[in-house]
Amino acid sequence: MQPQVEIRFTLNHRVVTAAVPPTMALLELVRDRFQLTGAKLGCGEGECGACALLMDGEPVLGCLTPAVDADGREVLTAEGLCGAKGLSPLQQAFVNEGAVQCGYCTPGMEIAAEAVLLEHPTPTVEEIRRGLEGNLCRCTGYVAIVEAVQAAAGGGR
Amino acid sequence: MSQQASMRWIGARVPKLDAPWKASGEVRYLPDFVVGGMLHGKIRRSDRVHARVKSIDTSAAKKVPGVHVVLTAKDVENVAFGHGKDNTPFKGDVVRCIRDELAAVAADTEEAAEEACRLIRVEYEDLPALFDPRAALERGAPVIYPEWPDNKPFTYRYAHGDVKKAAAESAHVVEDEFDLTWVSHCCMGTSAIIAAFDTGGRLTLNSLTQVPFLYRRDMAAIVGMKPEDIRVIQPTIGGAFGSKLDIYPFEPIAVHLARAARRPVRIVFSRQEEFLASPTRQPAIIKLKSGCDARGRFTFRDAYVLLDNGGHTSWGATIPFVMMQTFSSLYRVPHVRFLTDVAYTNNPYSGSFRGYGNLQATFAIEQHVDRLAEKTGLDPLKMRLLNAQEPGEETGQGLKFVSCGLRDCLDSAAKRSRYEEKRAAKKGESGRRVKRGLGMASMLHVGGGAKIYRSDGCGSVLSIDDFGKVTLVTGSTDIGQGSETVLAQIVAEVLGVHLDRVKVVNSDTDVKPWDVGVHASRTSYVAGNSAMMAATQAREKLLKAAAEQHRLPVEELSLADNAVMHTPKSGVAKKLEPIDRLVRSLHFSDRAELLITQAYFEPGSVKQDKEFRGNVSPTYAFGTHVVEVEVELDTGLVKVLGVWAAHDVGKVLNALGIEGQIEGGVVMGLGYALTEQLKIERGKVLNPAFRDYHLLTAPEVPPIDCDYIETEDPTGPFGAKGVGEAPAICVAAAIANAVYDATGVRFTALPLTPERVLDGLIAAGVTKDVGAR
Secondary structure: OOOEEEEEEEEOOEEEEEEEOOOEEEEHHHHOOOOOOOOOOOOOOOOOOOOOEEEEEEEEEOOOOOOHHHHEEEEEEEEHHHHOOEHHHHHHHHOOOOOOOOOOOHHHHHHHHHHHHHHHOOOHHHHHOOOOOOOOOOOOOOOOHHHHHHHHHHHOO | EEEEEEEOOOOOOOOOHHHHHHHOOOEEEEEOOOOOOOEEEEEOOOOOOOEEEEEEOOOOOOOOOEEEEEEEHHOOOOEEEEEOEEOOOOOOOOOOOOEEEEEEEEEEHHHHHHHHHHHEEEEEEOOOEEEHHHHOOOOOOOOOOOOOOOOOOOEEEEOOHHHHHHHHHHEEEEEEEEEEEEOOOOOOOEEEEEEOOOOOOOOOEEEOOOOOOHHHHHHHHHHHHHHHHEEEEOOOOOOOOOOOOOOOHHHHHHHHHHHOOOOOEEEEEHHHHHHEEEEEEEEEEEEEEEEOOOOOEEEEEEEEEEEEEEEOOOOOHHOOHHHHHHHOOOEEEOOEEEEEEEEEEOOOOOOOOOOOOOOHHHHHEEEEHHHHHHHHHHHHHHHHHHHHOOOOOOOOOOOOOOOOOOOHHHHHHHHHOOOOHHHHHHHHOOOOEEEEEEEEEEEHHHEEOOOOOOOOOOEEEEEEEEOHHHHHHHHEOOOOHHHHHHHHHHHHHOOOOOHHHEEEOOOOOOOOOOOOOOOOHHHHHHHHHHHHHHHHHHHHHHHHHHHHHHHHOOHHHHEEEEEEEEOOOOOOOOOOOOOOOHHHHHOOOOOOEEEEEEEEEOOOOOOOOOOOOOOOOEEEEEEEEEEEEEEEOOOOOOEEEEEEEEOOOOOOOHHHHHHHHHHHHHHHHHHHHHHHOOOEEEOOOOOOOOOOOOOOOOOHHHOOOEEEEEOOOOOOOOHHOOOOOOHOOOOOHHHHHHHHHOOOOOOOOOOOOOOHHHHHHHHHHOOOOOOOO
8 A cells, every 4th residue: 555645635626635656647537536527638648638737837748747736736627727607718718719529638638728718818829739739639630729719718707 | 402592501611519518518428428337448469460379377466456358269269350351350370460469458457557568578479570561572571361362352443435545545644653651640548448338238338430330330240249239329529530431459359358358348449549549541652654645535544453451341441432433433544454463561550541542642643634734735634624524424434424513623623723824923933942732623522422232321310209309210320520519400491490399319229210320431322312201201290280280271371480380372371380389280189190200311323333333422522622732942841822713512511511511621732742651660569659650730731722513413402412531532642742732843742741742852852962861
């Protein structure tokens, strides 16, 4: 049995605690312990972005980030972007602009997009494209995803 | 099929019905859900590419805590399956490629299963291996299957006209060898399955298959069950693109593990495993000779194609079916010969992949169109227009083009890209070390399925409940492309109901009627027609009932706004009765009738004869792409500045959905052209990771402009034809033609990486070799 580390952090606006082994990835913690399966294990090597999470407003790769790093921080998953009324304006823009096809990359893509908007409230197309560089999508060719981020920046924020 | 004058849902920009659930992160994909008591399965694969298996020692693996069962070929009835009946769940005596399955473990945790797999000891005796299909066909080559001493399990021969004579009489002839390599589907969700037996012995599979009914039948044969005892549930799929058209060994292995462990078993591939052990696009060597007369009219095409089958057979071996259509029928060519050999090697094997051989065929053909145009002194656009197919044409192979928008596609792509103007302008920029070029290519693909089974049909069951909710149970499958939404739009349009009143059920073989599956760009057309038939019957029932109840002529009634409308001969339409009330009046009356209809749509295509003649699809998709590139002569870097696509789609059903299909397909084609390659050397995959397999990312995607040519095919639902595969097909050919236009150097192999392009430029003397690399 590995030693366990007690951590306390905010997960999707709620304070939670967990005892985790130091080797556990944050992705595993949110998926397996908290059943937040929006973030996906796409490659396990930080290459595809499907596991992206926001930690204190910064995008991190859930598959490479140790769970213990979350201690005292604020972690947000795609599920946490949703508000009381349902989808966030950004998520609604993903729906409206056709940015979702198979949907597997979508939660990670939304996190990357959210990070872009946190940094640049009115981003240029280039800023959006650069912000999404670490997230792979095989269905859409990215065009509709970039348009969705533009649409979200233009209204509702 | 009747069409309404003004349409509310057809052609609209309708977001995918499942998109909100996907955007919220709520949707559960196969790796996201667990079944009670579930174990984790892992597969131990071969370390060798061709070897006799002397022994497999699983004793240490069985001792790992948490391990329930360890299986090898000795433990199961190892039934042969696949198109060549040369694959088995486990390999017992001989391994023939690096992905071959030797043993499998089911354990409480993935870690325990992995640890057990590592501890399985295998003794091999290496056998001489083959890695080049050309070498495989040489006399005295090592034999991979004793049943096939020539290593040649399949050949395809097609011909029309007299190629020899036509070649002798042609004014211009060009000849090249094209070499297309492996690429991977790279579905963001990896291969996965959950197999679970209930106490009655019935098997439920949570599977990502695109062909649930064929899959159920094949699986039953492999695991020794009756097909009706297998239920296939298709959870949300993280991308497919053809990769889930066949059954692969991990799937029956999961069933064997579940049966032996008496527990549900889930197998989920790691990304590395996905690169190593999921199918690839079929590599091809294409030797092509093409000719035209002095005016530029095509005279003949003579193709020899050699396919590397790898160590086992999947659908990759059957791509000649599709390739030959493009050789025979993309343009009017009076004399065509097409011969393909399929050769066993010890490389990994290929499956089906969006476009199904057509990317490879089109890469060769469309470069030859440009080469012949140059020899004739014609512009490539004019050359294509001169030889383009037209509506009403029946080709040498027997394909019938009821609708054909190829000319309009050529004109549209050329006009929007300012093709002629740019081609003329570019001439003056000599001396620069960055060259611009413009290239075009066209494509032909089936647009309504391909009749390769006894039926290419799809069933539908439609019901309207007491509250006016319409449920369409369709045989078809949604693999992320949005077919569910398109079918709902068709039903809503026919029944005059709001889209939010329509629910599509499409994911359970216990419930849904038969369908071939998702392939051959058939779902919008075949499942669409089927849904339309069922909805039309429901409309007729509703209108007839309303006419009887209200004593009105049925011709004066229609459906709109969730209601029956009455339009008197002289007067305006007014609402007669809501549909839900009408349904209740049928239900809770002496008629005691529920509103349920069913339909089975069989397209008007035919199975081809032994010479591959016959109209295999009821409709065909055409398209043209123009691309503009910039080539850095000193680095070989090809930068795509823009893509102008035009596609004959019959009719746009969902303006938002079709954009997604075209843009996604074009980018997949760009990856094939420029960056993607699964590097396989001596049978081993060298780059099984995203960091070494270059998928295009958001900043690398050029502007893509698409025009939809609406030819309104008379047999399509509202005139539509399939377009799922079309946009990926001619991208690479257009890029190669553009690179030639820029540099004067032809490239016959892909991908056009800076390394390959620079080598080509140096070999052609365009760039001086400074020996710095």
